Amino acid sequence: MEIDIGNALDSVATPGVSRATLERLDGRVADAHARIEAGLDGRDHGYAALALPETADPDAIQAAVDPIDCETLLVVGIGGSALGAATVADTLDLDIEVHTLDNVDPAHTRELLDSLDLSRTAIHVVSRSGTTAETLANFLVAREAMDAAGVDWTERTLVTTGQAGNLRNLAERHDLPALDVPTGVPGRFSALSTVALPAAALGGGDVEALLAGARSEAESLSGSLFETPAYAYGATSYALAQRGWRVNAMMPYAESLETFAEWFAQLWAESLGKEGVGQLPARALGATDQHSQLQLYRAGPRNAMVTLVRPRDRPDLPIPETDLEGLSYLGGASLGGLLDAEFEATEASLAAAGRPSIRVELERVDAHGLGELLYGMEAACILAGELFSIPTFEQPAVEWGKRAARGLLGGGEFEEARAVEEKTRLLID
Amino acid sequence: MEIDIGNALDSVATPGVSRATLERLDGRVADAHARIEAGLDGRDHGYAALALPETADPDAIQAAVDPIDCETLLVVGIGGSALGAATVADTLDLDIEVHTLDNVDPAHTRELLDSLDLSRTAIHVVSRSGTTAETLANFLVAREAMDAAGVDWTERTLVTTGQAGNLRNLAERHDLPALDVPTGVPGRFSALSTVALPAAALGGGDVEALLAGARSEAESLSGSLFETPAYAYGATSYALAQRGWRVNAMMPYAESLETFAEWFAQLWAESLGKEGVGQLPARALGATDQHSQLQLYRAGPRNAMVTLVRPRDRPDLPIPETDLEGLSYLGGASLGGLLDAEFEATEASLAAAGRPSIRVELERVDAHGLGELLYGMEAACILAGELFSIPTFEQPAVEWGKRAARGLLGGGEFEEARAVEEKTRLLID
Structure with missing residues (x-):
């Protein structure tokens, strides 16, 4: 997994992150990494997720x-x-x-x-x-x-x-x-375990390659964001959130990663969204959402950074030659070439409007690449949680509703269920 | 379509909308409605969309x-x-x-x-x-x-x-x-036309009921938000956006409306996201996203209002009796009852945390209900565009990227393509 944070710099985005800020942040990354490593070594609650490529x-x-x-x-x-x-x-x-x-x-x-x-x-x-x-x-x-x-x-x-x-x-x-x-691993961090791997094993997927991809990211973890793609992603997203970019639009340019964006949305929302901080993940898909969300990302409220993900290598499909007017430039091109041109055009288009984006590149969308991406984003999220100083591995705000629902269904006496009855109404029909 | 804006009031949400603000806003709604009606009568660009139930x-x-x-x-x-x-x-x-x-x-x-x-x-x-x-x-x-x-x-x-x-x-x-x-109808407003209805017609869907549902919403349009569900939704969302709720999480409690949330996301983003204003639509799904996004909606940055959509009537499915420990309360209940309890619990849970939500109810998820929902949200969006004073029916920010992509593919000389080459890089690998 390769991360390019060039378009998050203050020479591109307004507001963006200065190189001086990145240097300062790197000191905090070193401290955070020390805590993460200690947690990993001790198999502490949550941090144990980062040991899964070894313990699975x-x-x-x-x-x-x-x-x-x-x-x-x-x-x-x-x-x-x-x-x-x-x-x-x-x-x-x-x-x-x-x-x-x-x-x-x-x-x-x-x-x-x-x-x-x-x-x-x-x-x-x-x-x-x-x-x-x-x-x-x-x-x-x-x-x-x-x-x-x-x-x-x-x-x-x-x-x-x-x-x-x-x-x-x-x-x-x-x-x-x-x-x-797995012990000490919250659900949203459990993909590389008995929770998600049985589906791959049953379907003949390459579980070893998935874990090997994750291991290669694990091995890259270090005390500097300049050396660690996952930390570069986590630290830059954190710095952008602090500067008002409170939405992170996850936009893979690969249909098969559409569900990954949903997985990421849970990881990011439930881990970081607490005590008034965090970043709201918006699920998007390239190139499709260029015709749906891009107008807003580029010209709406200045609150959304965009994460652009793509593989460097795709199975390809040539576009047939055509005599259709004004479209001859497509003939001889390929669908993958078109998609990559749109990826780069969208990235440049955001930059030209002063909106930050981060580029994430994989070699291929395969088991190894997915392992890198899942592990990399988990490590990025844990680092961001350290920088936000919040309890990354808890999700206290969902308990209230669970008790209310249980009370409504007759599963016990819960005060929260009474709040449902007392709802403020202003009906327009 | 029935709208309940009770949980957007300032007695519930912080910040919320006061009744006095709604009264003041209603004067602007009357003016906006006059413009909308004139546009509709003249079949002006964009407003013509609201005539589709008649002209289709x-x-x-x-x-x-x-x-x-x-x-x-x-x-x-x-x-x-x-x-x-x-x-x-x-x-x-x-x-x-x-x-x-x-x-x-x-x-x-x-x-x-x-x-x-x-x-x-x-x-x-x-x-x-x-x-x-x-x-x-x-x-x-x-x-x-x-x-x-x-x-x-x-x-x-x-x-x-x-x-x-x-x-x-x-x-x-x-x-x-x-x-x-249809003439004068931007793509995102064209569902009730030759663009989307052929799919229904080919598959034996009830096109007449879809249009009848849309007509029933069209007939409810009036100069007051207190009389018009669509305008109540549009005006309240606008007022919440002005108060900092710059994200609108569209969360239907019906799997079959998951794609509707994507349709809404385009409508809302591309119509309202311009000149620095608008509201970022986040696509969600109840009850699933209670286990993914709710933590953030309730406890993350104070920027997300939630739109909760449900039908009053669903085909139902009983949950079998069980002797599983602590779950006997589920036996005799039904999946629909569980889903509705979760809907109400989530709504109350957001309210208890001072986060605004709007409830949208349909009689049923069927052709008539979908017609109401599509037309109602289009009218809501057009009203919100009037209140934001932006060009609702344009999408200027997507043109830049289109030119860049075309230039990259050899479809002509475009300055924008050069910006792609000059990308600022800061690679971490």
Whole structure:
């Protein structure tokens, strides 16, 4: 993973980051890196995520999925228990179809279950606590659908969960293959583990290459942002946020990285969005969103930096010659050439308007490249959390709503549920 | 469409909108409505979009698609030429599969074309000018793929374009069914026209109900935000943006409206994001993003209002009874009940943190409801544009990049292409 922060400098963006600021920041990066390294060595909560390329056990994952024969995998989870697997599945070229049940929309759940050949479908249910309401509700519904179709769900269900709890008990009762969630790793940092890798292993993806890509980023971590692509990204994003760029539009120029942008959005929002600080991640896609979001990024409120991601090498497709008026320049070009020209044009267009962007380049969109990108962004996020001085690995603000929802559903007495009843209304109909 | 702005009031949100401000704003809404109505009556550029429920000709659209027999539709367009059709297709229950080719990623285009039975596929190519580089490049590639598969593309291609230009000439040369783009309607406002309705017509969708839903919103337009749901939404979003809420997270609680959020993101970004004003649209999905974005919306920078959309009525799905520990409260509930509890809990959770939200409710997610939503949001956007005093229907900031890309591809001499060469670099690798 290569990072180019040239277009975040104050010679380009207004406001931007001066070279002097980067030098000053580098001292804080050195301190932060020392804390990160100590946390990593001690396998402290959260920091343990950065050890996953070493601690993940691909053989155990392979052994867990080996007995399962399927054409389709249904991942049942939500948030960090689903986005990693979805990203891996949408980025790599797997030989199974992977669907994610990460919402509790009855119309969608029903339609999806109806569309699958359940006798050729496996379920991977993922919940650290084993009590996540959305995940367990969907699992109960999916299991019942298999029962109704005469399919033995116990032969086709794989579990990833904590060492105790509902799902662990269920796995033991029915002798299901069960993997442990990694210790000390919050869901959004768990892609390189038993949470997301089973999807790749089941579909013949190159798990070793994914971990090798992550390891190559791990090896690049150092006490200087000028030596560490991940830290250059994290520190520059932090400095831009401090200067008012409170939105980070993640815009990969590769369709297969669209889900990666969603994964990044969770990582960035839930880790950094606390105590009034952080940066709101906007999910975008190049070149498509040039015809949707670019007008705003370039000329709207001065609050959005843009992260432009692309591979250096793509499978290519020539554009046929044409006699269409004014389009002959396209003939002989290729779709990839067009996409790359648009990437560079968008980057220059933002720069010409004084809007900051950061370029992220991978060699290829493949297992190795994805491993670099996932690990690199996790390290960038952890560094940014250190610089913001916030508890990166907590997510306290989501608890309130969970209690309210549980109260509304009759799952106990919760004060928060009463606030729902007392809503202020001003209806226009 | 019913709008509840209670949680945007200053008794809930900090900063919020006072009732006195709403009263003052209502005077400006009356003036803006007078301009909108005059523009609509005169079919002026942009405002003409609000006449589409009357001027659209469903019979002509039906006649154009009638000769085409297909199982799959490939919409080739980008931005406003694709998002309307994608939204209609993903929201309604159509009897064809609809794919969109709205990017120039060679890997994706190749994979998609390879996955289709081209002999059962129709193409709808949409470009007002007939020269949009991405669209024409994809069309040339798709046409060649049909040729290579021995499929006569001229029997399976429908065109929507302007009255002159490449695509018009092509349609005439090959006797293709060709529909006119509506006059005076920018792409992002063209969903209720020949641009997006052919997808619905081909797939047996209820085009009349879609237009009827839009008409019911059109009939509600009046000189007061207190009488007009669309204006209540537009005026309140404007007032919140002026108070620092420069992000609008569009969060439908219905999977089938996920693409609607993308359509909205283009409408809102490209129409309002200019001259330093506007509001950045963030695409979200309930309940999924409660486990991804909610932490940030509730506790991150005070810059994001949230729009919560839901239907009052959903097809439902009971959650099976369970003896899983601590989850018995779910048994006997339903997925829809769980989703609605989460909707209300999230809304209350934002309010408890002083973060503004607006509730949008539809009777149902169906053709009528979608018509209300599309038209309502267009009217809201046009009103907000009047209040911001910006040229809602232009998108000047995207031209720079188009010229740069064209120059890079050898399509002429453009100064902007030189800026690409002169990029400021600061590489970390």
